[in-house]
Amino acid sequence: MSPTADRAMPAFDIDTLISDAHVGVVVCCGSGGVGKTTTAAALALRAAEAGRRVVVLTIDPARRLAQSLGLSELDNTPRPVQGIDAAAGGTLDAMMLDMKRTFDDVVEAHATPEKAAQILANPFYQAVSSSFAGTQEYMAMEKLGQLRAQAERTGQWDLIVVDTPPSRSALDFLDAPKRLGSFLDGRFIRLLSAPAKASGRAYLKVFSVGVNLATNTLGKILGGQMLTDVQTFVAALDTMFGGFRERADVTYALLKEDATAFVVVAAPERDALREAAYFVDRLGEERMPLAGLVVNRIQAVPAGALSAARALAAAEQLAEGSDQGSGGQAASATVELLRLHAALATTADRQRAQVSRFAAGHPGIPVVEVPAAATDIHDLQGLRSIGVALAG
Amino acid sequence: MPSPALARSLTDARLHVVTGKGGTGKTTVAAALALALAAQGRRVLLAEVEGRQGISQAFDVPPLGDDEVRLVTDPSGGELWGLSVDAKPALMEYLQTFYKLGRAGAALEKVGAIDFATTIAPGVRDVLLIGKVYEATGRTDGARRGQGRLVYDSVVLDAPPTGRVVRFLNVNHEVADIARVGPIRGQAESITRMLRDRSTLVHIVTLLEEMPVQESVDAIAELTAHRFGVGAVIVNLEREALLSAATRAALDDPALEERVRADLTAARVRASGPVVRGLLAEAEDHVERLLLEDEMRAEIRSQDVPVLHLPALPGGVDGGGLSVLAQALTEQGVR
Ligand SMILES: Nc1ncnc2c1ncn2[C@@H]1O[C@H](COP(=O)(O)OP(=O)(O)O)[C@@H](O)[C@H]1O
Ligand SMILES: Nc1ncnc2c1ncn2[C@@H]1O[C@H](COP(=O)(O)OP(=O)(O)O)[C@@H](O)[C@H]1O
Ligand SMILES: [Mg+2]
Ligand SMILES: [Mg+2]
Numbered sequence: 001m002s003p004t005a006d007r008a009m010p011a012f013d014i015d016t017l018i019s020d021a022h023v024g025v026v027v028c029c030g031s032g033g034v035g036k037t038t039t040a041a042a043l044a045l046r047a048a049e050a051g052r053r054v055v056v057l058t059i060d061p062a063r064r065l066a067q068s069l070g071l072s073e074l075d076n077t078p079r080p081v082q083g084i085d086a087a088a089g090g091t092l093d094a095m096m097l098d099m100k101r102t103f104d105d106v107v108e109a110h111a112t113p114e115k116a117a118q119i120l121a122n123p124f125y126q127a128v129s130s131s132f133a134g135t136q137e138y139m140a141m142e143k144l145g146q147l148r149a150q151a152e153r154t155g156q157w158d159l160i161v162v163d164t165p166p167s168r169s170a171l172d173f174l175d176a177p178k179r180l181g182s183f184l185d186g187r188f189i190r191l192l193s194a195p196a197k198a199s200g201r202a203y204l205k206v207f208s209v210g211v212n213l214a215t216n217t218l219g220k221i222l223g224g225q226m227l228t229d230v231q232t233f234v235a236a237l238d239t240m241f242g243g244f245r246e247r248a249d250v251t252y253a254l255l256k257e258d259a260t261a262f263v264v265v266a267a268p269e270r271d272a273l274r275e276a277a278y279f280v281d282r283l284g285e286e287r288m289p290l291a292g293l294v295v296n297r298i299q300a301v302p303a304g305a306l307s308a309a310r311a312l313a314a315a316e317q318l319a320e321g322s323d324q325g326s327g328g329q330a331a332s333a334t335v336e337l338l339r340l341h342a343a344l345a346t347t348a349d350r351q352r353a354q355v356s357r358f359a360a361g362h363p364g365i366p367v368v369e370v371p372a373a374a375t376d377i378h379d380l381q382g383l384r385s386i387g388v389a390l391a392g
Numbered sequence: 393m394p395s396p397a398l399a400r401s402l403t404d405a406r407l408h409v410v411t412g413k414g415g416t417g418k419t420t421v422a423a424a425l426a427l428a429l430a431a432q433g434r435r436v437l438l439a440e441v442e443g444r445q446g447i448s449q450a451f452d453v454p455p456l457g458d459d460e461v462r463l464v465t466d467p468s469g470g471e472l473w474g475l476s477v478d479a480k481p482a483l484m485e486y487l488q489t490f491y492k493l494g495r496a497g498a499a500l501e502k503v504g505a506i507d508f509a510t511t512i513a514p515g516v517r518d519v520l521l522i523g524k525v526y527e528a529t530g531r532t533d534g535a536r537r538g539q540g541r542l543v544y545d546s547v548v549l550d551a552p553p554t555g556r557v558v559r560f561l562n563v564n565h566e567v568a569d570i571a572r573v574g575p576i577r578g579q580a581e582s583i584t585r586m587l588r589d590r591s592t593l594v595h596i597v598t599l600l601e602e603m604p605v606q607e608s609v610d611a612i613a614e615l616t617a618h619r620f621g622v623g624a625v626i627v628n629l630e631r632e633a634l635l636s637a638a639t640r641a642a643l644d645d646p647a648l649e650e651r652v653r654a655d656l657t658a659a660r661v662r663a664s665g666p667v668v669r670g671l672l673a674e675a676e677d678h679v680e681r682l683l684l685e686d687e688m689r690a691e692i693r694s695q696d697v698p699v700l701h702l703p704a705l706p707g708g709v710d711g712g713g714l715s716v717l718a719q720a721l722t723e724q725g726v727r
Contacts, residue, residue, distance in 0.1 A: 033415040033603075062603045127515065131559060168414060168444070183511055188504035214505035217491065270708075300677070303670025306661065314659035321658070333639045333648060334655035337671045340634040344674055374680035376602045 009359040012292030012366030014390040018047035018159070023261050025148065025254070026161045026291070029170045030265035031275040035296035035370075037061050038377050038386060039265050040163040041069065044092060045081075045380065046387035047159055051088035055151070056161040057143055059097050059136070064378035069094045076101040078147070083380050093157070099139040103129035106142060111236070119236050124229040128184075136165040137176035141251040148254065170264070170279040174255075174286070181248040184234070188214070192231050261291040266358075268295050268351035268369075273358045280362055292366035294390065295355050299348040300371035301341070308345035311338040368392055398698035398725050401623055404590045407529050408548045408623065411557040411611065412597030413604040417628040419446035420709055421597045421702065422550040424717035428726050430470035431718060434545040437528055438463070439475045441521040446550060447474045450714060460528075473544075475528070479510035482520040515566030519580055522563055525549055526583045554596065554611040558618055561587050561594070593623030598692070600627060600685040605692060612695055625697050627689075629704040633682055640679050643672070700724050 017023060028040040037058050044056035055078045061071060069081050071094055078093035107125075108116045119125050129135060144162050151157040164173040183189075191211050219227055254260065262283055266276035276293060283290045315338035318331040359367060370389040377386060410422040419440070426438035437460065440447050448455045451463045456476040464472040483506060484497055500506050509516050529547045534540025552560045559566070564584035567576060586592060594615055598608040608625055615622050642648050649668055656663035692699055702720055705713045 031415075033413070063606055064602070166414060183508075186504055186508065188508040191503060211503055214500050214503045217487070217500060218505055218509060220491075301670075302673040303667045305664065305670070306667050310661065314656065314661045317659045318655055331655045331658075332636075333642045334652045336635050336639045337652060337675050340678055341671055341674055343634060344678075374677040375684050378602075 009356075009367045010364065011392050012294070012368040013392055014043060014046070014292075014368065014387075015050070017261060017263075017291050018043065018050060018052060021158070022259060024151070024159060024259040025144070025257075026159065026261050026263055027144075027164065027173075027255065028162065028263050028265055029164050029173055029279060031170050031272050032166045032168055034265050034267045034272050035294075036166075036265050037065070037163045038383070039263065039294055039296065039370075039390070040161050041065065041094070042377075042383040042386035042390060043263070044094070044159075044161040045084065045383045046390065047161070048081075048090040048092035049085045049088060049384075049387075051090040052159045053091045053157050054159045054161060055093040055095070055147055055157045056163070057095055057097060057140070057147060058163045059140060059165050060163075061096060062376065062378060064376070066096060068379040071096045076105070081380075097136070097140055097143055099136045100130045102139040102143050102146075103135065105146075115236055119233065122229050122233045122236075124226065124233045132180065134172075134176035134180035134183075137167070137173050138180045138248065140165055140173070141177050141248065145251045145254060170275055171282060174252075174282065177248040177251070181246075189230060189234055192227060192234070256286065256288055258289055261289050263291050263294060265294045265296055268298050268354050270354055273354055277358060277361060280365060290365065292368065293358075294368055294370060295351075296370045297372035298351055298355075298369045299344055301345050301348045303341055304345070304348075306341060306345075308342040308349065311342040311345065315339050315342070395698050395725065398624060398700075399727070401593060401621070401698065402725075402727050405593045405623065406544075406546055407525070407586070407592040408546065409551045409557070409561070409587075409592065409594045410548065410597060410626075411551045411554050411594060412626075412628075413555075413599075413607045414553045416597045416599050416604050417702075418553065418597050419444075419450060419550050420714070420717065421595075421626050421628055422548050423447065423450040424702070424714050424721060425595070425726065426472055426546075426548040427464065427714055427718035428721040429546045429548070430464055430472040431466050431468060431715075431722065432727065433466070433468040433470045435471045435473075435543070437473045437475060437544045437547045438550070439477055439525055439528065439547065440550040441477045441525070442550075442552060443476065443478060445476060447476060450709070452710075475524075477521050477524045479517045479520045480506055482524045483510050483516075486520065486523065515563065516576075518560050519563045519567055519576060519583070522560065522583055522587075523579055526579075526586055529586065551594075554607045557594070557611065558614045558620070561615075561620055562618055563587075588619050588621075590621060593621050595623040595626055597626045597628050599629050600688040602684075602688070605688045609691065609695060612697060622697050624700050625692050625695065626700045626702060627692065628702045630701050631704050635675060635678060635682070639675070640682075643675055643679065648672070700726070 017026070026043060028036045028043070030036045037060065040056055040058060041061070044054045048054045058066070058069070058071065061069065066072060070079055076095065076098040078095040081092045081094050084090075084092050104120060107119050111119065140162065144160065147157070147160050151160060164170070167173065167176070192215065215227060264276050264279055266272040280290060280293070315335045318335050318338070321331060355367065355369070359365070368390055370386060373382065373385065377383060408425060410418055410425065412418045412421070423438060426436050430436045438447055445455050447463075451474065453461070453463060453474070456474050458478055458481040460473045460475045462471060463474045466472070487497055510520065511517065525547060528544060530537055531543040532538060532540040533543055551557050564580045567580045596608045596611055598604040612622050649672060652671060653663045653668050656668065661667075700721060701724070702717050705716060707713065709717070
């Protein structure tokens with residue numbers, strides 16, 4: 001099971017990562033459904049039980065996992081996880097991101113109470129904070145920034161583990177906040193809100209023809225109220241803090257620090273590994289520190305010493321024997337076990353071939369394989385077993 | 393064997409909305425459904441709205457643009473067309489239809505108003521996307537909507553995932569805050585009428601795993617509460633059980649290990665301890681998985697919605713796999 005045999009694929013040792021006191025932030029990324037949340041939680045638990053003071057930010061945990069981490073309370077702040085082994089002196093706090101609430105908090109922290117109330121009641125704000133694509137990614141980054149500031153201020157955590165939103169593409173985590181920032185700082189919104197600020201005549205003369213046509217037309221379709229909402233929203237935000245884009249840039253910079261480590265999670269399938277490859281390449285371009293790749297849900301084959309082909313041949317032989325009556329009924333269970341084994345071993349071979357292909361294209365990237373558990377992972381014990389697998 | 397419930401719900405269906413947790417196979421199932429309908433002699437449109445080019449990938453054709461493209465012509469006379477709906481051209485088309493904008497459209501584009509309206513204006517994007525699907529569903533070959541024959545017999549929509557689908561379909565509510573009067577309001581109301589009608593069905597794709605099943609159950613409740621018709625739950629990537637009931641029972645028998653060892657030896661396989669115990673461990677894991685899947689199946693059945701099943705294709709869906717899935721849907725009574 002260990003990929004170390006393959007020279008292109010050094011082993012990714014999660015224990016080295018979590019015992020490195022220099023590492024303060026671990027970000028778990030990957031395409032949707034591959035096991036990001038599970039990996040983040042397992043890694044955080046293992047680090048805490050190894051003595052680190054950890055906070056894990058989960059985004060969309062499976063319901064039963066959330067319950068066993070004590071995340072049923074949705075108050076958007078970290079709470080201690082019960083039932084961890086604290087013998088090494090570590091602690092584990094966990095939280096689940098509430099993006100709307102996080103956005104509201106940002107507003108409240110940066111505006112006078114009256115102004116904040118005005119923004120929170122703005123219909124345009126409400127729509128952007130609860131439904132716009134990219135808001136979740138933006139707020140995940142925002143929350144990471146907040147947790148980091150809190151860790152520095154209080155010293156209560158020395159490791160922050162972050163899960164990322166369930167986007168189709170792992171790249172969304174890096175791109176969506178900027179995209180949202182650019183939209184909110186976008187040309188048309190600026191133009192809409194500009195006359196309110198710079199009401200100089202010269203300015204109006206230059207822009208008014210196109211803008212007036214545009215606002216009038218959009219006003220007709222969308223309703224004039226909405227454009228007014230947008231104008232007040234942007235104007236109010238501007239006085240609160242610098243543009244959205246700058247704010248996203250600040251958190252983005254945090255991801256480039258060398259105290260940050262990215263863990264990329266993938267399933268052993270073509271699409272997921274292709275996404276992982278895009279993401280790994282992107283981290284390289286951005287000079288963001290990649291710790292390694294977790295290939296999650298690899299088919300485990302306990303009887304791996306027996307090849308698929310050999311198992312099938314033996315199954316055929318035994319099946320023929322029982323047809324003729326010599327082996328009788330007795331062999332039928334063995335025949336089924338052999339056929340099952342052949343199916344599993346074939347799957348495992350196909351998965352390994354996919355992983356090798358990834359490794360060949362990305363030599364030198366540390367990889368660890370985590371076997372697929374027979375059932376879902378929904379308690380601390382399950383997370384611990386994932387943690388053991390992550391340690392190779 | 394079509395179940396009576398499925399047959400009843402499919403009778404009037406013209407617009408099939410396919411949703412599901414991301415990654416469960418929404419796009420694949422939507423494509424297979426569209427193909428199944430086309431293979432029965434219908435003229436079918438398959439539309440996607442998330443700009444992912446899933447249709448082009450599934451049918452291995454060049455990326456789709458704003459134009460409807462014929463993907464398949466079936467010997468039965470059926471046809472399958474594909475469309476990737478993009479909000480921007482949809483808005484331009486909309487402005488043209490209702491406002492006869494002409495060159496002013498370009499001015500809107502230039503100041504960023506089109507970008508604004510299609511990306512950030514809440515709800516507008518969804519109205520535009522689904523508005524295009526509405527237009528195609530009701531399109532006729534006569535001079536005006538409602539005159540002549542319908543251009544498409546069926547429309548299949550590869551919709552946003554379960555977490556977003558109700559918000560997506562609930563356009564009327566979404567624009568209520570934005571536009572209290574005017575054409576977009578009127579359009580939203582017509583769209584909502586169609587979506588709540590018997591001719592629209594929402595199908596939910598799931599896997600036999602905890603999270604997708606949970607999301608499906610939640611989605612059924614939410615869709616029903618908003619008066620959208622749920623068609624079927626489609627269980628995708630079903631694997632066959634590789635162990636018979638007799639073998640599953642035998643796993644509890646301590647004598648099995650010896651028997652397996654003897655059988656392996658008889659078949660001239662080296663029956664080492666790790667291999668024998670490994671085979672038994674694999675079987676136990678498999679049984680545990682099967683039990684979980686049974687639990688998930690029971691949970692789905694308790695929803696009182698017709699259930700369809702699609703096998704996991706060992707080689708993936710490339711090269712003919714879609715037809716196999718389409719055939720499976722037809723055999724289960726999809727009309
Ligand atoms: N190694 C594993 N073995 C078995 N089930 C797993 C494993 N990793 C994840 N799962 C299950 O897969 C589902 C999706 O995992 P999750 O971590 O929520 O994915 P993501 O956060 O990437 O969407 C969950 O139900 C989880 O319990
Ligand atoms: N029944 C099936 N058998 C084999 N592979 C499948 C099946 N259904 C889907 N897939 C594969 O699973 C992956 C995800 O499917 P896709 O339809 O793109 O999901 P979604 O649209 O829900 O994200 C694709 O690689 C697809 O080819
Ligand atoms: Mg997750
Ligand atoms: Mg898709």
